[in-house]
Amino acid sequence: MMPAITARAHTNIALVKYWGKADTDLIIPQTSSLSLTLDQFYTDTQVQFDPALTADQVTVNQTVLSPDASRKVRHVLDLVRHQAGLTTFARVSSQNHVPMAAGLASSASAFAALAGAASRAAGLNLSRTDLSRLARRGSGSATRSIFGGFVEWQAGHDDASSKAVPFMEQVDWPIAMVALVLDPHQKKISSRQGMQSSVTTSPYYAAWRDVVATDLATIKPAIQAQDFQQVGEILEANAMRMHALTLSANPPYSYFNGDSLVAMQTVRELREAGSACYYTMDAGPNVKVFCQEADLPVITHRFAQQFRDDRVLVAHPGPGIQWLEN
Numbered sequence: 023m024m025p026a027i028t029a030r031a032h033t034n035i036a037l038v039k040y041w042g043k044a045d046t047d048l049i050i051p052q053t054s055s056l057s058l059t060l061d062q063f064y065t066d067t068q069v070q071f072d073p074a075l076t077a078d079q080v081t082v083n084q085t086v087l088s089p090d091a092s093r094k095v096r097h098v099l100d101l102v103r104h105q106a107g108l109t110t111f112a113r114v115s116s117q118n119h120v121p122m123a124a125g126l127a128s129s130a131s132a133f134a135a136l137a138g139a140a141s142r143a144a145g146l147n148l149s150r151t152d153l154s155r156l157a158r159r160g161s162g163s164a165t166r167s168i169f170g171g172f173v174e175w176q177a178g179h180d181d182a183s184s185k186a187v188p189f190m191e192q193v194d195w196p197i198a199m200v201a202l203v204l205d206p207h208q209k210k211i212s213s214r215q216g217m218q219s220s221v222t223t224s225p226y227y228a229a230w231r232d233v234v235a236t237d238l239a240t241i242k243p244a245i246q247a248q249d250f251q252q253v254g255e256i257l258e259a260n261a262m263r264m265h266a267l268t269l270s271a272n273p274p275y276s277y278f279n280g281d282s283l284v285a286m287q288t289v290r291e292l293r294e295a296g297s298a299c300y301y302t303m304d305a306g307p308n309v310k311v312f313c314q315e316a317d318l319p320v321i322t323h324r325f326a327q328q329f330r331d332d333r334v335l336v337a338h339p340g341p342g343i344q345w346l347e348n
Contacts, residue, residue, distance in 0.1 A: 024110070024145070026070035026348050029138030031157075031167045032340040033063040033120055033131045035199060035302065035310050037257040038237045039264040040162055040175060041230065042221040049162045050184045052221065053234040054177045056241060057166045060199055061340030063120035065128070067135035068348070069099075069143040075111035082116045082132075098136055098160045106144035114140075129213075133160030134167035138343045153343065154186035170342035172245055174238075193339035195248050196315035200299075201335040202325055204281040205307045211275050213305040219275070220267040233263050254300030254312055261302040277306050281329065285309040288324060297321055 040055035078099055080092035087095070092114075099112050116135065120128045137157035141148050148156065150168050154175075158165035165184075166173040171191040178184030221227055237260045244252040268275050282303065289301045289311055297320045299313040313321050318336060325334045 023073065024071040024143060026068050026113075027139045027143040028066060028068040028346040028348055029135045029142070030064055030066050030344045030346055031131045031134035031138060031164075031342075032059050032061060032170075033065075033128065034059045034163065034166045034173065034340075036163065036166075036304065037172075037253070037302065037312075038234060038241055038260050039304070041264045041267060042217045042227065043162070044177070044179075046218070048181050048184070049158050050179070050181075051162060051175065051177045053231055054238055055166070055175045055234070056189065056238060057163070057173050057175070058193075058199065059167060059170045059173060059340040059342065060201075060337040062201065062335055062337035063128075063131065064340075065116060065118050065120070065131035065135045066346065067114065067116040067132070067139045069112050069114050069136070069139040071108060071110040071112045071143055073110050075113065078111045078114065080114045080116075083118055094133075094160050095136060098133065098156065099140055101156060101159055102137075102140045102144045102146065105141075106146050108144055112140065112143070129161035130163040130167045133157050133164035134343055136160060137164070137168070138345065142345065150342065151185050151187070155181065155184070158184060158186075168343050171339050188342075189242065190245060191342065195339075197250070197339070198313055198315055198318055199337045200311040200313060200318070200321055200325065201337055202281075202285050202309045202311065202329060203333045203335060204285065204309065204329065205279060209277065209306050211277070211305075216268060216271075216275065216277075216305055219271045223272040224267045224270045226270050227267060230263065230267055233260065250298060250314060254298065257302050257312060258300040265303065277303065279307040282307045282309055284328065285311075285325070288328060292321060292324060 034057040036057045038056040042052040080087045134157045154165040154168040165186040169188040171193045172189040241256045297317040
């Protein structure tokens with residue numbers, strides 16, 4: 023029996039979004055993107071290849087997944103087996119420390135951790151670049167969770183060129199991300215469904231590609247200069263333009279709920295009152311608030327009054343993939 027390997031990967035929040043695939047099989051995006059890895063939310067995954075198994079066994083949060091529910095996990099395992107020259111089935115046990123399918127990037131940390139654990143359990147010693155390519159085959163945003171801090175996913179044009187690269191892994195900037203868990207339940211429209219609908223039916227999708235190119239070109243020097251206001255303005259506008267693609271699709275759909283709109287208005291009010299902060303959202307109703315450490319007490323107190331303490335979670339820049347002792 024081969025050794026059991028455990029990896030930990032953290033979620034990330036895209037500041038310049040990825041929304042739409044150019045290749046749905048290889049999960050190659052229409053545009054590049056840039057994210058911040060977060061320390062608060064992560065997945066621990068253990069993988070062991072066992073000759074005694076007659077099929078892959080996948081457990082997530084102590085629940086055994088059906089063959090259909092574990093399809094994407096088994097796809098990544100097949101890719102690992104192909105690279106390693108293995109035919110052995112694997113036992114996968116994953117613990118998600120993040121609400122699943124609610125717009126908090128649980129798939130990013132999950133598939134990054136799976137890629138790291140499975141590859142090493144199979145005897146492979148992949149570079150972090152190759153790990154990001156492998157993680158991408160399970161979930162697009164997982165490619166960025168291999169690295170810490172600010173990370174760029176370069177869209178590329180094929181399996182070899184579509185990969186993540188670190189932009190600034192060591193973040194010595196007193197910034198934070200406040201996650202407002204407004205609805206922890208599984209969203210009705212998956213990211214995959216939503217992206218495909220936007221790409222094929224939104225009349226504004228071509229303009230989105232130009233928006234992303236411009237935002238990437240301006241946010242990078244702003245990050246390097248620690249220009250908080252410019253970074254905030256870019257990430258807020260980029261998020262709303264991504265969500266405009268959902269509203270302009272046919273049929274239109276939205277990831278917002280009433281609390282999402284309340285939270286966005288509160289961010290604007292806080293900003294007007296002198297607490298600099300900006301909001302962003304992925305494919306789900308939960309709002310993330312980009313702010314500076316000095317403003318955290320005021321911001322978290324305001325949201326705790328609105329949504330309860332347990333719905334207000336503070337995250338900071340997080341690390342890249344780690345391997346844990348079993």
